Amino acid sequence: MAAITHTDFNFPKQKSVYHGKVRDVYNINDDVLVMVASDRISAFDVILPKGIPCKGQILNQIAAKFLDATQDICPNWKLATPDPMVTVGVMCKGFPVEMIVRGYLCGSAWRFYKNGGRNLCGNILPEGMRENQKFPTPIITPTTKAEQGEHDADISKEEILAKGLVSPEDYAVIEDYTMKLFQRGTEIAAKQGLILVDTKYEFGKAGDKIYLIDEIHTPDSSRYFYAKGYEENFAQGLPQKQLSKEFVREWLMANGFQGQEGQQVPEMTEEVVNGITNRYIELYENITGEKFVPADTENADERIYNNVMNWLKEKGKE
Ligand SMILES: Nc1ncnc2c1ncn2[C@@H]1O[C@H](COP(=O)(O)OP(=O)(O)O)[C@@H](O)[C@H]1O
Ligand SMILES: [Mg+2]
Structure with missing residues (x-):
């Protein structure tokens, strides 16, 4: 499975895009945000050199579930999750x-x-x-x-x-x-x-x-x-x-990295990367109580684009 570490879409009425540490946030007409949870991973405020397959999907789906489960407490920004890796919602300051x-x-x-x-x-x-x-x-x-x-x-x-x-x-x-x-x-x-x-x-x-x-x-x-x-x-x-992501921080610290200047991120071998994916899947299943079903990573870009476009069209926002 491949890690999806970068997206660069150009949606109709797109005004800007912000590449956060983990999410790519597209501003559509200063009205809605399209937030793509990538497979990037950050620790100590640093983006690590390799992505973690499935991580974006896992984060997006856990967040969506909890946003739904707390709607009665306060309004939240989520309008829909048109793709396993995407939430669209109200753009706020x-x-x-x-x-x-x-x-x-x-x-x-x-x-x-x-x-x-x-x-x-x-x-x-x-x-x-x-x-x-x-x-x-x-x-x-x-x-x-x-x-x-x-x-x-x-x-x-x-x-x-x-x-x-x-x-x-x-x-x-x-x-x-x-x-x-x-x-x-x-x-x-x-x-x-x-x-x-x-x-x-x-x-x-x-x-x-x-x-x-x-x-x-x-x-x-x-x-x-x-x-x-x-x-x-x-x-x-x-x-x-x-x-939590604490195990990633612990692995980094055990290998001499704490996000300070001059320190080198330890090598992320395939084994390390797979180990982190498996931990995220374990987290997903424990936190949600549901079996994790990975989305297809082939042509993920196209899939995400089409799913978002269909939602924008349906809502007359394209
Ligand atoms: N509804 C929203 N309106 C405006 N900004 C948002 C909204 N939801 C999330 N954000 C912002 O989008 C970004 C999400 O990407 P992330 O990878 O977490 O970035 P960061 O590196 O800034 O933490 C955050 O900066 C967060 O504050
Ligand atoms: Mg953040």
Whole structure:
């Protein structure tokens, strides 16, 4: 199977295209976005040299499923998924912050805590916590949404408001949505025997209306643990079994890469690439509870183009 790492379509009324780290985002007439989830993979904000077959489809389908499952909580940007790798939806002006919500102390938050940090983005953390411990209540640790090539930076609600990045009224809404979405994500995960550890949401506005945008609850934007074994592992100070892109970061770190300048990405052999595809398929099946059915990768470009065109025509947007 081939990895689809780059698309370069020219749809009617297309005004621009943004090649993100993972997604190719086509702006159709400043009205709808056609978002193609490619097979690119990023870690530490760097795009790795090889793509991961099926990854784009997996991300797109998980996000679509969770956007549908949270529609009653807040409006989201999705209008349709005309292709396994594509979501089309409402074009928004994104707020320049990412809303990270954490139910447990791990990852970068744990590293911060271990080094003595107690005020994380305005949240005062209790003393005596251990890695992977559950917070009394989930906390929001926002980051700025960095320009291309930059790293996102931690920021507090107070700073967001003081800098005018988001108005107090809008912030109150996205804060409320964030907590409710995380609650729902937690409940859905629990049905699959999983713990939603932390995740990231992005919001934007179209006119005066606030929408949830981007992907949600995917292994790229979230961390999951298996619920089974969590307590025992935690009691014994053992690592948790994770379902997220964390294994890719761990593989990179074990091979001397942490996204710092001057460091070299370790070689991605066919074995490494296939291993990552298999992990993504495992993640998909665990998170959704459904069998993964790969789309044909032959002529994927043509397939995607035709599927999107049919949708645009049907909606009179071509
Ligand atoms: N509905 C939307 N309106 C506007 N921008 C969106 C919408 N949904 C997602 N985006 C943006 O599209 C991009 C998705 O591509 P991605 O590969 O994640 O890029 P990045 O490298 O910027 O994270 C993100 O920048 C995200 O903020
Ligand atoms: Mg992104």
